[in-house]
Amino acid sequence: MKSNKNRPRQAIALNYDGQSAPTLSAKGDAELAEAILAIAREHQVPIYENGELVKLLARLELGDAIPEALYRTMAEIIAFAWYLKGKSPAPRPGNQALLAGPSNLPVDPAAEQHH
Secondary structure, three states, X not given: OOOOOOXXXXXXXXXXXXXXXXXXXXXXXXXXXHHXXXXXXXXXOOOOOOHHHHHHHOOOOOOOEOOHHHHHHHHHHHHHHHHHOOOOOOOOOOOOOEOOOOOOOEOOXXXXXXX
16 A cells, blocks of 8 residues: 555645735636646646745635735746746836846835735
């Protein structure tokens, strides 16, 4: 019998258009979680593993925007995913597009206004 120790028990997928907060586009447990991950891999979508964050986001309904309290965390994850794919968001007037520093990762400036 195979151990399920390394298999995720939950998975979520987010949709982000670069204009508004990311929204929950899929969520599932067990086999559905595996299917979500398989589709992500098939389409070369970066996968970020964080059980606590998945538990929080799995409480949302499909189509719901992520809570404002998670904007900064999600901005960092999205920025890192874009960095891994060699992408960056298009600069918008009035918004700072890049984080100053050696890594030059893109950030969500709106998240900074809430601190």
